[in-house]
Amino acid sequence: MEALSESNRAFQYSSLEAREIRLIRLRSQERDTPKLLVEFETVSLDALPHAYHAISYCWGDPIPVDKVWLSNGQFLNLTASASDILRELTRLKPSDYFWIDALCINQKDNREKSKQILLMREIYGSAEQVIAFIGGSQDDDSEVVGFIETLCGAVKQLVERQTTLTMYNISELAGYHRKSSEWGQLAKFLGKPWFGRVWIVQEVVYAKKTSIFYGGRFCEWDTAVYFFAHIVRNGLGQGLLYRNPESPKEFTQMIHITFFPFINSLRQRVGRITPEGESGTGNPITLVEALVKTRAMLATDDRDKVLAVIGLAANLDLAKFDASYEESPEQLFTRTTLHVLSTPQGLDIFSLSGIGNPLKLTGLPSWVADYSTVDPRHGVYLGPIARFRGYRATGDSLVSLKTSADLKLVAIRGRLVNHVATTSRKRPAFFPNNEDMPTAKRSAAENIYWFKQTIAMVRGLGKRSAQYPTGEDWIDAYWRTIIYNITQEYTPPPSHYRDSFRAFIVKMWIMLLLDQNGAFPDTDGTMEEFVRGEFVFFITANGYIVLGPPGMSNNDKVCLLLGGKVPFLLREIGKDPNGENNYALVGECYVHGLMNGEGLDMGELRSFILK
Numbered sequence: 001m002e003a004l005s006e007s008n009r010a011f012q013y014s015s016l017e018a019r020e021i022r023l024i025r026l027r028s029q030e031r032d033t034p035k036l037l038v039e040f041e042t043v044s045l046d047a048l049p050h051a052y053h054a055i056s057y058c059w060g061d062p063i064p065v066d067k068v069w070l071s072n073g074q075f076l077n078l079t080a081s082a083s084d085i086l087r088e089l090t091r092l093k094p095s096d097y098f099w100i101d102a103l104c105i106n107q108k109d110n111r112e113k114s115k116q117i118l119l120m121r122e123i124y125g126s127a128e129q130v131i132a133f134i135g136g137s138q139d140d141d142s143e144v145v146g147f148i149e150t151l152c153g154a155v156k157q158l159v160e161r162q163t164t165l166t167m168y169n170i171s172e173l174a175g176y177h178r179k180s181s182e183w184g185q186l187a188k189f190l191g192k193p194w195f196g197r198v199w200i201v202q203e204v205v206y207a208k209k210t211s212i213f214y215g216g217r218f219c220e221w222d223t224a225v226y227f228f229a230h231i232v233r234n235g236l237g238q239g240l241l242y243r244n245p246e247s248p249k250e251f252t253q254m255i256h257i258t259f260f261p262f263i264n265s266l267r268q269r270v271g272r273i274t275p276e277g278e279s280g281t282g283n284p285i286t287l288v289e290a291l292v293k294t295r296a297m298l299a300t301d302d303r304d305k306v307l308a309v310i311g312l313a314a315n316l317d318l319a320k321f322d323a324s325y326e327e328s329p330e331q332l333f334t335r336t337t338l339h340v341l342s343t344p345q346g347l348d349i350f351s352l353s354g355i356g357n358p359l360k361l362t363g364l365p366s367w368v369a370d371y372s373t374v375d376p377r378h379g380v381y382l383g384p385i386a387r388f389r390g391y392r393a394t395g396d397s398l399v400s401l402k403t404s405a406d407l408k409l410v411a412i413r414g415r416l417v418n419h420v421a422t423t424s425r426k427r428p429a430f431f432p433n434n435e436d437m438p439t440a441k442r443s444a445a446e447n448i449y450w451f452k453q454t455i456a457m458v459r460g461l462g463k464r465s466a467q468y469p470t471g472e473d474w475i476d477a478y479w480r481t482i483i484y485n486i487t488q489e490y491t492p493p494p495s496h497y498r499d500s501f502r503a504f505i506v507k508m509w510i511m512l513l514l515d516q517n518g519a520f521p522d523t524d525g526t527m528e529e530f531v532r533g534e535f536v537f538f539i540t541a542n543g544y545i546v547l548g549p550p551g552m553s554n555n556d557k558v559c560l561l562l563g564g565k566v567p568f569l570l571r572e573i574g575k576d577p578n579g580e581n582n583y584a585l586v587g588e589c590y591v592h593g594l595m596n597g598e599g600l601d602m603g604e605l606r607s608f609i610l611k
Contacts, residue, residue, distance in 0.1 A: 011074040013106040016071075019045045020125060021116070022104040023052050023097045026090045029070075036068040036078070036086050038103070038560040045122050052097035054127035056195040056203040057081055057528060058208075059102070059300060068103065076103060086134045093503040099123055104233050110325040117325075118318045118336055121206050121311035130207035132221070134194045134214040142215035147221065148186070152227040156355035165230060187240070189214060190256040198297035205266045205312065228260040266293075266312065284314030288340045288348045289387075291371060295352060302329040302361070302372035306336050329372060330364055334407055337368045347398050347564040354587030356549030356556075356569060366584035367410055367610045382588045386565035386595075388490035395597040399563030409582075409611045414561035415603035417594065420569075423538040424454050426550045444509075451505060454478070454537045457611070469543060470593040481545050481592040482537070544594060549587035556586050557607065560599055567591045567599070570608060582609050 016022070020042055027037040043049055043211050064077035068086060078086070082102040089098065099134065116123075124130055124442070135141075154174040158165055165354040167178065176182050192214075194200060204210050210221035220604060224609045237257045269285050290312040293307075299305050310316060321339070323332070340349040352369035360372045428446035457477045461468075468477040479501040487493050535547045542560055548556070548569055556569045569586035574580055591599075 008409065009074050011070060011076045014042075015110070016042065016112060016115070017044075019119065021045060021119065023099055024049065024103055025097050026086065026094055034609050036066070036083070036090065037071070038086070039071060039611065040103075041097070045119065045126060047600035048126060050097045052099055052202075053093070054124045054130050054203070054207075055085060055098060055100040055125070055133055056130050056194075056200050057085055057100075057133040058197050058200075060193065062300070066110075068135050078102065079207065079318075085133050088133075088136050103602070107327070114324040114326060117307050117311075117323065117526035121204060122205045125206035125208070127207065128209070130203060130210045132194065132200070132204060132212045133208055134189070134192050134212060136213075136216070141188055142217065143182065144189045144215055145212070145217040145219040147176070147182045148224055148227060150176070152223045155227055155230050159230065165234045165236065165275065167236055170236075182573040183240075184587055185414070190240075190259075191259070193298075195256050195490070196296075196298045198299045198304055198503055199295050201263065201294055202308060202540065203313045204263050205270055206272060208272075225260045225264050228257060229264065232258050232261050246514040262293075270312070270314075285312050286343070286345065287336075288345060291336075291340070292348065292351055295371075296374060298374060299372075301325075303327070304331050305371035306332055315348075329361060330368075333361070333364065333371055334368050336371070338397050338403065338407065340369075341399065341401055345387070345563075345565070347561060350564070350568060350585060350588055353424075354549060354551075354569075354585045355571070356551035357601070358550070365410075365611055366586075382566045382590060383486065384492070385484055385486055389484075389486045391565050391593050391595040392597055393566050393591075393599070394560050394562055394564050396602055397562040399561075405480050409609055411607045412561050412607050413605060413607050414559050414564075414568075415599070415605055416540045417558045417560055417567065417591075417599050417602045418540040418544070419539050419557045419558065420458055420546075420548075420552065420554050421541040422538055423552070423554055424450065424457065426536050427534050448505070448509065450537075454482075457539055458545060461545075465543065468545075477545060481547060481590065484547065484590050485592065485595070540591075543590050546589050546591045552589075553584050558589065558591060560594075560602075567594060570610070573611070576609065580609055582611050585610050 014295065021044075023041050023043055024038045025041065025094065027039060041050075058081060059079060060081040062079055065080045066078040066083035067075040068078055068083075069075050079102065085100065089096075101107075101116075101383060103114050151174050154170050155165065157173060158169055163169060171178050204221075207221075212219040212221060212224060240257050269283055288312065289311040293308050294305070297305070297308075303325060307325070310318060310323055327335070337349055337353070340346050342396045349369050350367070352371060352373075353367055355366045358373055361370050364370055382391075386393075394408055394414075402411040403409070408517060421494060426449050428443055437566065455478065458474050462474040468474055470477065472480075476495075476498065479498060483493060483497075485493065487497075532549055536550060536552050538546050538548060538552070540546060544558075546558065546567075552569050553571075556571050559568050559570050566588050567590075569589050570583040570588050573582050575586045
């Protein structure tokens with residue numbers, strides 16, 4: 001019989017019924033052959049016949065480099081990452097059942113993919129164990145898992161002794177001085193792409209149990225969480241920031257260090273773990289919160305920035321929401337934004353909207369959130385800050401919204417407070433600890449210039465009036481404004497932060513003049529409060545000082561939109577056929593002195609048409 005052509009031997013998926021999934025079982029490799037051998041089994045989530053492991057991993061390069069073979073001679077193509085995982089699992093767990101999306105979902109069938117993503121929460125939540133495959137045994141850093149376990153043991157001992165946690169104490173007890181290579185290997189581990197992938201949030205949050213696989217070894221999730229949670233809780237994250245001396249652009253970011261406690265906080269919120277002494281958190285995750293919290297995560301497909309997190313949202317009927325890969329990103333983003341706007345606290349979604357922020361997609365209405373844009377302001381979003389701080393710029397008012405039939409326009413009621421009179425340039429990014437010295441010096445110089453410019457703007461106001469509209473002096477209003485009048489613990493900043501602000505300015509001068517990178521002592525960590533995201537500082541015509549998005553400009557309007565926790569900037573962009581002004585949403589803004597309902601008697605209540 002003539003041999004089958006390779007195209008005819010490709011595996012053909014059969015369709016799945018409602019609530020069915022596919023599992024794979026690895027078969028022992030034939031002697032003297034590198035072939036990967038698997039068998040499929042279709043099962044119902046309502047009656048699982050086997051325990052299985054669900055794999056959480058990073059897809060990486062989508063180009064196939066390998067094949068997996070079935071007993072009937074058919075095959076499926078594999079990416080490099082999927083191939084590495086299956087070869088490791090064949091060695092470690094040769095007879096177990098697994099779920100891995102690359103094989104268990106027909107990746108060429110958008111309809112099947114759309115149905116399966118609605119089950120993702122249950123697929124990972126029903127697994128006996130989720131294996132977080134961060135790197136295989138081919139990674140050189142085979143000692144990282146042992147290093148994390150040793151550090152965790154040292155932290156536990158210090159906690160039991162009630163000894164103050166410092167990086168020096170941890171290093172000494174663990175037996176690794178701060179210049180040892182293991183710290184660099186740990187930083188490389190934290191920099192792996194898995195930590196930035198948006199899908200892994202839901203995968204790990206709903207897991208019964210998670211094991212980390214890296215460098216050929218397993219590490220218990222709780223071990224890593226214990227260590228990193230104590231590091232973050234004690235303000236020691238800066239001590240784990242690492243810069244490769246041979247490649248200064250390779251460095252860890254704080255988001256990687258806070259990853260484990262961040263995920264565990266979500267696990268508490270969905271009820272997967274319960275803090276000791278509590279019966280439950282009673283604080284379910286909303287869709288807008290899930291979207292904002294994962295804004296910095298990456299996705300190959302823009303639609304995944306929504307589809308990967310909808311399972312986190314409590315009280316969201318996934319079937320009615322009808323998320324689908326058959327929609328374009330623009331259609332999905334518009335529909336998602338409209339859904340959020342119809343919920344309590346819906347205007348929080350404007351944290352991710354507006355033409356004043358960097359955008360990836362063109363053609364979206366200004367009020368539609370571009371979820372595909374990755375963290376354009378380095379983590380400074382007023383919506384979440386307002387929720388923790390309790391800002392209520394429009395008091396107890398509710399959103400008043402109407403939508404055009406073509407979903408291009410929304411009419412929203414609010415008040416025009418004032419317009420922008422004077423603006424600074426965008427505040428430059430500041431890298432005090434994790435960049436090479438020339439870059440640190442340059443960023444210090446740019447920040448010093450920015451502070452001089454904005455302080456001069458405030459002094460100009462001081463010549464017109466002895467006090468700020470709130471009754472504070474101008475310097476207090478200024479430093480409180482540039483940190484949104486909130487600490488990194490989401491509490492009101494105490495008055496001694498004024499001295500910390502002055503010390504922060506001194507620190508930048510030292511870096512600039514003495515080539516000392518991060519060497520200036522920061523005894524209580526408060527100077528780091530002033531290292532915030534990129535924004536524009538501006539002053540309104542009636543004398544309020546404000547922080548706004550990078551793309552704002554003179555004559556933008558400061559408005560209070562009903563239901564909003566914070567003020568927003570709007571920009572006139574012409575008139576409609578009826579002569580009504582049309583506006584573009586520029587973005588959210590912080591107005592010092594108008595964050596708690598003080599502006600509700602300003603301006604006339606009216607409708608703004610946003611397009």
